[in-house]
Amino acid sequence: MSLVPVLKVNNLSTHFHTRYGVIKAVDGVSFTVAAGKTLGLVGESGCGKSVTALSILRLIEPPGKILSGEVWLNGYDLLRLPSRQLRQVRGREIALVFQDPLTSLNPVLTIGTQLAETIVSHEEVSRAEARRRAVELLLRLGLPDPERLMRLYPFQLSGGMRQRVMMAMALSMRPKVLIADEPTTALDVTVQAQILAELKRLQEELGMAIILITHDLGVVAAVADEVAVMYAGSIVERGPVAQIFDRPAHPYTRALLRSVPRLDREELVPVEGQPPSLLNLPAHCAFLPRCPQAGAACWGEKPELREIGPGHAAACHRLFPWAG
Numbered sequence: 380m381s382l383v384p385v386l387k388v389n390n391l392s393t394h395f396h397t398r399y400g401v402i403k404a405v406d407g408v409s410f411t412v413a414a415g416k417t418l419g420l421v422g423e424s425g426c427g428k429s430v431t432a433l434s435i436l437r438l439i440e441p442p443g444k445i446l447s448g449e450v451w452l453n454g455y456d457l458l459r460l461p462s463r464q465l466r467q468v469r470g471r472e473i474a475l476v477f478q479d480p481l482t483s484l485n486p487v488l489t490i491g492t493q494l495a496e497t498i499v500s501h502e503e504v505s506r507a508e509a510r511r512r513a514v515e516l517l518l519r520l521g522l523p524d525p526e527r528l529m530r531l532y533p534f535q536l537s538g539g540m541r542q543r544v545m546m547a548m549a550l551s552m553r554p555k556v557l558i559a560d561e562p563t564t565a566l567d568v569t570v571q572a573q574i575l576a577e578l579k580r581l582q583e584e585l586g587m588a589i590i591l592i593t594h595d596l597g598v599v600a601a602v603a604d605e606v607a608v609m610y611a612g613s614i615v616e617r618g619p620v621a622q623i624f625d626r627p628a629h630p631y632t633r634a635l636l637r638s639v640p641r642l643d644r645e646e647l648v649p650v651e652g653q654p655p656s657l658l659n660l661p662a663h664c665a666f667l668p669r670c671p672q673a674g675a676a677c678w679g680e681k682p683e684l685r686e687i688g689p690g691h692a693a694a695c696h697r698l699f700p701w702a703g
């Protein structure tokens with residue numbers, strides 16, 4: 380496989396300085412995504428997935444601060460690009476579908492106006508052509524009666540519809556990289572499957588790389604090529620989707636997989652214990668208090684991601700007792 384990484388994230392750290400202490404929301408995250416491929420970014424709620432996405436586009440606001448890292452796209456480090464250039468890259472080269480779509484739609488403009496404006500601002504097409512394309516995209520994303528939808532305002536839409544409108548908005552710019560943050564959570568299972576299938580088709584058409592953020596491992600199994608598992612602001616395991624599902628190495632990944640309902644198993648086993656507070660994280664492995672495999676080495680330094688197979692890495696002392 381000769382996969383060209385289109386987006387490369389190196390050692391990204393974003394912290395929030397609050398009066399209670401420092402929240403290490405993202406702490407030394409690195410990954411790459413190849414053109415035409417999908418990376419599934421998974422982990423329990425609060426582990427830093429959304430902050431990772433926002434950091435990549437430099438959309439972090441105080442009290443948050445990106446402390447370190449590089450985000451390479453097209454030979455540019457987005458974290459160091461002048462703001463004016465960065466604005467040109469956003470949307471056109473890399474687009475983010477936010478987890479909460481209401482905050483990112485303009486409340487006083489109709490869906491049609493917003494979609495058409497987005498298209499016209501990125502491409503030399505007439506307004507009529509832009510509207511025609513917008514209708515087609517809405518239809519492809521499973522929205523019934525798109526002509527009527529174009530005349531509505533964001534508040535008149537359900538959460539699920541707004542999510543799909545945001546998706547249409549992002550896709551209409553034909554970005555090289557699409558980051559979709561929990562894009563199907565507000566949708567019922569049938570619509571979810573339809574959107575994921577359509578996303579796959581558009582990905583093939585455009586050669587787009589996708590980072591799909593979700594807490595739903597079923598979604599990841601269905602669409603991802605690679606998986607990165609996040610825990611307490613760090614990636615604890617990453618690898619090809621088949622490896623992660625067939626041979627999960629990190630105790631947290633194993634626990635997550637056990638918590639997924641399956642046809643051959645009635646019981647759903649939740650991951651034991653509480654997700655950690657990202658406030659004042661310990662110096663050792665953050666999973667230690669919940670880990671069924673914990674041993675003496677785990678009280679040492681926080682384990683780093685290490686290669687355990689081709690393209691497969693995990694951060695766990697118990698897998699590398701000699702390195703602990």
Ligand SMILES: Nc1ncnc2c1ncn2[C@@H]1O[C@H](COP(=O)(O)OP(=O)(O)O)[C@@H](O)[C@H]1O
Binds near residue numbers: 395402422442443
């Ligand atoms: N504006 C903010 N101020 C303070 N803490 C924040 C802010 N945004 C996010 N966080 C914290 O960062 C951590 C990661 O959040 P987030 O990335 O939204 O998690 P996820 O998307 O994985 O559910 C959480 O502990 C959250 O409380």
Ligand SMILES: [Mg+2]
Binds near residue numbers: 428430560
């Ligand atoms: Mg989130």
